[in-house]
Amino acid sequence: xxxxxxxxxxxxGQPTSDGAxxxxxxxxxxxxxxxxxxxxxxxEFGSEHPDDYxxxxxxxPHRGFETVTYMLEGRMRHEDHMGNVGLLQGGGxxxxxxxxxxIHSEMPEQEEGEMRGFQLWVNLPGKSKMGDAGYQDIQxxxxxxxxxxxxxxxxxxxxxxxxxxxxxxxxxxRPDTEPLYFDxxxxxxxxxxxxxxxxxxxxxxxxxxxxxxxxxxxxAGHLLRLGxxxxxxxxxxxxxRVLLIAGKPLREPIVQYGPFVMNSREEIEQALRDFQANRLxx
Ligand code: FE2
Numbered sequence: 001x002x003x004x005x006x007x008x009x010x011x012x013g014q015p016t017s018d019g020a021x022x023x024x025x026x027x028x029x030x031x032x033x034x035x036x037x038x039x040x041x042x043x044e045f046g047s048e049h050p051d052d053y054x055x056x057x058x059x060x061p062h063r064g065f066e067t068v069t070y071m072l073e074g075r076m077r078h079e080d081h082m083g084n085v086g087l088l089q090g091g092g093x094x095x096x097x098x099x100x101x102x103i104h105s106e107m108p109e110q111e112e113g114e115m116r117g118f119q120l121w122v123n124l125p126g127k128s129k130m131g132d133a134g135y136q137d138i139q140x141x142x143x144x145x146x147x148x149x150x151x152x153x154x155x156x157x158x159x160x161x162x163x164x165x166x167x168x169x170x171x172x173x174r175p176d177t178e179p180l181y182f183d184x185x186x187x188x189x190x191x192x193x194x195x196x197x198x199x200x201x202x203x204x205x206x207x208x209x210x211x212x213x214x215x216x217x218x219x220a221g222h223l224l225r226l227g228x229x230x231x232x233x234x235x236x237x238x239x240x241r242v243l244l245i246a247g248k249p250l251r252e253p254i255v256q257y258g259p260f261v262m263n264s265r266e267e268i269e270q271a272l273r274d275f276q277a278n279r280l281x282x
Contacts, residue, residue, distance in 0.1 A: 004214040005202060006227035009035070013044060013205075013221050019106070020055035023047060027205055027223050029121070033256065035225065036203065037249040038177040040065055040121035040261055042223070044207060046072075046114070053115045056107035061280050062098035063271045064129040064261040066122040066174070068181065069094040069106070070157060074115035080104035081281050084135045088117075091140030093157050095172045099124060099131040101271075101280035118243065125176045125250050126263045133281065138171045152192040155183035159246070162195040180246040184234070186211060191235035200246040202226040209240035 013025040022045060029041025047053055056076070069076070069088055076088040080096075081103045088094050088106075096102060108115060124131075144156040146168050154161055156170035159180030170181065180196060186209075196202055203225055204211075210219040213234050218224050220240075226232070228249075234242065253263045260271040274280045 003230040005196075005230040005232050007214060007216045007224065008227055009225040010216070010218065011223040011225065013223065018043070019057035019060075022055060022057065023052040025221070028203075030256070033254040037201065037251065037254070038123045038179070038247040039203065039245060040123050040254070040256070041119070042121075042203070042205065042243075042245070043119045044205075045118075046116040048114045050108075050110075050112055053108050054111065057105060058107070059103055059105045060259060061101060061103050061275055062096075062259045063101045063280060064098065064267075065124050066095065066097045068096075068120040068122060068157070068172075069117060070120070070181075070183070071117040074113065074117070075109040076115075077107050077109045078104060078137070080135065082133065082135065084137070086135075086137035088137070089140060091143060091155070093136075093138040093143055093171055095136040095138070095158075097124070097131075097134040099128060099133050101274070101282075102133045102135075103281060120181065120245060121261075122174070122177055122179055122247065123250055123254065123261060126252055128176065129262060129267075136172060143171045144168050148192055150190045150192060151187050152190050153185040154192075157181040157183065163192055164195070177247040177250065180244060182244040184240075184242045184244060186234065186236040186240045186242065188239040189237065191233065193231055193233045194244060196232055196244075196246045197248075198229050200248055201228055202232060202244065202246040204234070205243040205245070207241050207243065209236060209238050211236040211240040211242055213242075
């Protein structure tokens with residue numbers, strides 16, 4: 001009989017604002033980065049009040065990692081220095097590999113109504129931090145969805161979902177960190193045990209309702225950090241919506257300065273010089 005994954009920590013999302021004044025919840029990011037390796041940040045945004053989101057994220061840079069935006073509700077327009085223009089809408093995913101550099105904006109394409117979703121930052125290994133930038137815009141109809149025999153609905157954003165009864169490849173597959181990113185909706189009284197490769201770190205964020213994960217009760221607004229080996233049983237008595245985010249740790253030094261994440265201070269100073277000289281993306 002195999003063991004369940006060990007509980008390493010329970011974290012509470014913190015209210016903050018970013019961009020030009022968008023209100024959001026920072027689930028993790030900026031502190032104790034090695035605990036979350038290979039992920040750097042998870043933000044949740046959700047509001048029906050335009051004042052909370054209308055300012056958006058005017059042009060800003062990134063270097064050294066990937067940003068993943070997953071929309072639940074609303075519409076955001078992405079534009080970048082490569083000439084990509086994309087509309088992110090409810091159920092859609094944007095996977096942007098900043099690598100050497102991206103300058104982009106993310107602005108609401110609505111003046112009223114709900115805007116809701118998540119942005120996850122995935123680190124890149126040192127060998128890829130100065131590689132070419134890339135961009136994948138996956139419209140909602142191309143993001144795989146399934147329902148397990150028990151009635152759990154799964155959006156398979158990245159990696160491969162497999163609970164022993166149903167298997168499905170996600171919209172995105174990435175090397176090195178080999179991330180899994182699933183949005184799970186558990187109706188009341190259902191359970192699921194998704195397979196996560198040995199050696200992957202697992203982060204479970206409950207964003208609605210409550211669930212018991214590897215024996216630990218978790219209510220909405222909390223993130224559970226789990227160990228690298230064992231099974232991952234999840235069940236919910238009242239119903240829950242949960243993000244499962246897992247990846248292979250890179251185990252490299254992490255030096256972050258705002259939107260630049262490199263392996264050393266020298267590389268951060270280079271990023272700042274490149275940005276100031278307008279050659280971040282060159
Ligand atoms: Fe950005």
